[in-house]
Amino acid sequence: MSLLKVEAVTRQFGGFKAVDEVSLQLASGELLGIAGTNGAGKSTLFAAIAGQQPPDAGQIRFAEHDITRLAPHRRARLGLVRTFQIPREFKSLTVHENLLAAAANPQGERLFNAFVQTRSLREHEAQIAAKADGILQFLNLARVRDVKAGGLSGGQKKLVELGRVLMLDPRCILLDEPFAGVNPVLIEEICERVRELNARGIAFIVIEHHLQALKSLSNRMIVMDRGRILAEGDPHRVLDDPRVQEAYMGGVV
Numbered sequence: 705m706s707l708l709k710v711e712a713v714t715r716q717f718g719g720f721k722a723v724d725e726v727s728l729q730l731a732s733g734e735l736l737g738i739a740g741t742n743g744a745g746k747s748t749l750f751a752a753i754a755g756q757q758p759p760d761a762g763q764i765r766f767a768e769h770d771i772t773r774l775a776p777h778r779r780a781r782l783g784l785v786r787t788f789q790i791p792r793e794f795k796s797l798t799v800h801e802n803l804l805a806a807a808a809n810p811q812g813e814r815l816f817n818a819f820v821q822t823r824s825l826r827e828h829e830a831q832i833a834a835k836a837d838g839i840l841q842f843l844n845l846a847r848v849r850d851v852k853a854g855g856l857s858g859g860q861k862k863l864v865e866l867g868r869v870l871m872l873d874p875r876c877i878l879l880d881e882p883f884a885g886v887n888p889v890l891i892e893e894i895c896e897r898v899r900e901l902n903a904r905g906i907a908f909i910v911i912e913h914h915l916q917a918l919k920s921l922s923n924r925m926i927v928m929d930r931g932r933i934l935a936e937g938d939p940h941r942v943l944d945d946p947r948v949q950e951a952y953m954g955g956v957v
């Protein structure tokens with residue numbers, strides 16, 4: 705049964721269709737890779753699925769709910785979350801505080817307002833802090849727990865972003881270019897963490913230009929071109945597809 709079902713989704717800017725009647729399905733626990741040339745519509749498709757830019761036409765269903773017009777934080781409550789191409793960490797907060805902030809409610813209100821610190825709220829605060837520490841351990845970020853996030857490397861920022869979405873107990877994570885600006889050692893580290901999370905049952909859709917890493921990570925791949933799906937299926941076959949080779953301007957991918 706599908707966890708996520710995208711049906712004929714279109715998103716336009718002016719008269720230009722950035723995403724043009726795209727349909728796809730994602731099963732529980734699947735790891736789907738999405739590649740495509742610059743401007744193919746990948747990020748716009750993510751924004752439609754995650755709710756930052758709802759589609760102009762089509763339908764999106766997640767865990768049996770019609771989420772086509774649902775706000776991003778309500779999608780997150782259902783277990784559907786995304787990261788961004790350019791990480792959106794709070795630069796002046798520490799790594800640990802960044803994870804705590806992700807657990808705050810969508811209005812940005814603190815979970816534990818100083819004026820209403822009841823015992824149960826304090827206990828809740830301690831639980832959230834411990835959960836953040838557990839996630840930092842898992843991501844091998846414990847040693848930078850109290851470092852300001854703005855000073856981290858590109859790869860570490862991607863891991864912090866992953867940590868922030870893990871605070872929300874997701875069932876499906878949309879990862880937007882997790883390897884961009886990341887050194888090869890950390891690319892492998894991120895792949896390992898994603899594989900482990902996937903093995904625990906979290907489904908992923910990963911947008912990435914780094915095709916070899918994406919191929920090794922994905923169960924299935926889609927290549928987009930000019931707002932549409934050009935090829936879909938086994939990652940090796942998809943990348944060998946002549947239409948895909950052509951879209952990448954005849955280069956060997």
Ligand SMILES: Nc1ncnc2c1ncn2[C@@H]1O[C@H](COP(=O)(O)OP(=O)(O)OP(=O)(O)O)[C@@H](O)[C@H]1O
Pocket residue numbers: 717722740741742743744745746747748749
């Ligand atoms: N807010 C916007 N206003 C106008 N055009 C937009 C907007 N966002 C995206 N586009 C256009 O829609 C098309 C698809 O963009 P999108 O960012 O989704 O592509 P992409 O596949 O993610 O590209 P890249 O790999 O370069 O990030 C592009 O032509 C882009 O210029």
